[in-house]
Amino acid sequence: MPFFSHLSLLAAVSSLSGAQFGFDTAIISGALVSIHSDLRPSSSSSPGPSTNGTLPITDARRPLTAGEQELIVSVTTVGAIVGALASAYFSRFWGRRTLTMVSSILFALGSIEQAASQYIRELVLGRAIVGLAIGLASMITPTYLSEVCPADIRGRLVALNTFFVTAGQVIAYGVSAAMFHLPHSWRWMILMGVVPAIVQLAGVLYLDESPRWLVSRGRDRDAREVLKRIYPSWSGSHIEAELQTIKASAGGLSNTSDAATSSTLRSPARLKETRSEIMTLFRNRANRKALLLACGLQVFQQLCGFNALCYFGASILRMAGFHSNPVLAALPIAIANCVGTAIAMRLVDRPRFGRRKLLLWTTAFAAIWLALLGAALLGVKDLGDVVEHAQLTEADLKPEPTSVFAPPSMLRHLDVRQQSISAALVNATSMLPMPTTSSAATSTSTAASLVSKPVASPSGWAFVSLLCMVAFTLSYALGLGVVPWIVQAEALGANVRLRAVGGALATASNWTANLCVSAVFLDLVRAITLPGSFWLYSGITVVAWIFTWFQLPEMSGLDIDQTSRMFDGSGSGPGLSSSGPYRPIRAQDDLDEEEDVGRGLLSGTSGKGAREPTASSRADEDVWRVHDSEDEDEDGDEVGAEAEAQARAGQTQRYANGSLDSDRDGPR
Structure with a gap:
């Protein structure tokens, strides 16, 4: 690309x-x-003086x-x-x-x-x-x-x-x-x-x-x-x-x-249709x-x-x-x-x-x-508490009201009479604004000691x-x-x-x-x-x-129209095993990694453990054969494209009418 x-x-x-x-x-x-x-x-509550x-x-x-x-x-x-x-x-x-x-x-x-x-x-x-x-x-x-x-x-x-x-x-x-x-x-x-x-x-x-x-x-x-x-x-x-x-x-x-659908966006019929689609998701296996x-x-x-x-x-x-x-x-x-x-x-x-x-x-x-x-x-x-700075009380910090993006005001008061609050401030120094004023000399000295306290290295x-x-x-x-x-x-x-x-x-x-x-x-x-x-x-x-x-099956390289067949319950879809955990089918050895992986995954297995191809897998093979014939003849006419369209449309129509829209539980 x-x-x-x-x-x-x-x-x-x-x-x-x-x-x-x-x-x-x-x-x-x-x-x-x-x-x-x-x-x-x-x-x-509106601001007002407290005690x-x-x-x-x-x-x-x-x-x-x-x-x-x-x-x-x-x-x-x-x-x-x-x-x-x-x-x-x-x-x-x-x-x-x-x-x-x-x-x-x-x-x-x-x-x-x-x-x-x-x-x-x-x-x-x-x-x-x-x-x-x-x-x-x-x-x-x-x-x-x-x-x-x-x-x-x-x-x-x-x-x-x-x-x-x-x-x-x-x-x-x-x-x-x-x-x-x-x-x-x-x-x-x-x-x-x-x-x-x-x-x-x-x-x-x-x-x-x-x-x-x-x-x-x-x-x-x-x-x-x-x-x-x-x-x-x-x-x-x-x-x-x-x-x-x-x-x-x-x-x-x-x-x-679009106008019609928009006008009926909230109609009872539309809501009923949405509920029906949710039920379809759960009814089909x-x-x-x-x-x-x-x-x-x-x-x-x-x-x-x-x-x-x-x-x-x-x-x-x-x-x-x-x-x-x-x-x-x-x-x-x-x-x-x-x-x-x-x-x-x-x-x-x-x-x-x-x-x-x-x-x-x-x-x-x-x-x-x-x-x-x-x-x-x-x-x-000394593994700290993730929220220890949140343990502070109302008396700890009360910055002056200010505009949204103005520089923050400093602390008005630093109450040093409660030892528990002082201990909390020591633990949370890196989380608080730096105090510059206080109401008492003792507050100033305490704040200075907290700010000047060296921070331990990790x-x-x-x-x-x-x-x-x-x-x-x-x-x-x-x-x-x-x-x-x-x-x-x-x-x-x-x-x-x-x-x-x-x-x-x-x-x-x-x-x-x-x-x-x-x-x-x-x-x-x-x-x-x-x-x-x-x-x-x-x-x-x-x-x-x-x-x-x-x-989880392997779905890389597959078209969206093909991936959901891997969950049809039969275990015969591409990339699935009939028993045990899902296992991806290996691509053909002669395919280069940079080529389309979908062909190898959809071609099925051979030798030991091979299965009889299903109708859907044969349709997929027909699609890839059409692709191959077009690659060999770069000057091909419209017949190849029409055959491709018919094959792909037929395969996806069977999928749309069967796998997704069927109300029956289990494989078809």
């Missing part, structure tokens, strides 16, 4: 949603250790508690769950392009709301808005890329979205580290999230709609023009063959116009197996604990001993994630690796590194812990970070409606599992310690490896 091709432009613009998602995931890690006491807990002449407790600015930190992080996940479920409904009627535009607008609005917030609830509202955008984008982008990309590079371009996620995380950590010591730095960190949103909004003007969605709306002429722009080297006969294949796989869809695989991998992607490092990485590293700039210490983790994803993009479409083998190897290493991380953290002396075990985090992140990025999104885009078949519903359920599963991690991580650390938490994640990753071994 040429670097400056139209397909490259479509992939880059749509993947900017991933960059916004990654930026938000990582920027909150730096913001949590930079907010200090900038926010008030509520706006229910000691300062702001009342209900309106005081103070550090965030553990529960407030978990709320700020997890509310984005709740919004993402809602956005992912809503995307199934709206993507069918509004299209992939329009929904991408909506998500960009929500990203920008949410970032502005967060940066301008004065109260905790305003920050939570902004996080929820961004969560809606993330939910929409995380479902719609892989779906769109899988629908516009050819099979031989589909995995690579779907993985491009994940690469943009990791690139956004690297940028976020870099921005956080650079701004960490600036006044009100967290506001500027979050406000930078507006930049990729604006860039994507400009790029959407050049974004084509998905040809599959256009066909589902009866807009064949528009779909034909999009295919011509995406594949400029294809002849007219090839374009028509692809269009007929798409129409066959989208069989049964109404050819209503093949659909259930594909949905189980997609949802299962998405759940394990989150339960392995990677996002605990994303959301609380800076806090964990500060706890391990990196006090001066924990965000800078976390930067290698983000870089490892980005590098690992870039490598995975090169490997995932190669026959030697594919989806299955790559995920099995990397998941095993991820489990090992998580176990070693727990052991390394166990060796860190121990050797702290650096070992960081190394384990980087190694785990690299293993995660090579497998669990990329493969679940590719499998979700491939396993749910070619039916546009069922892809939307199934994709939304799988994405919602991802965010629900994310919520389980982000909402309870701090409480989990306090219950079973930080090393115990990562040992728990290691055990869950082992379960993910077992699930992958028994459930």
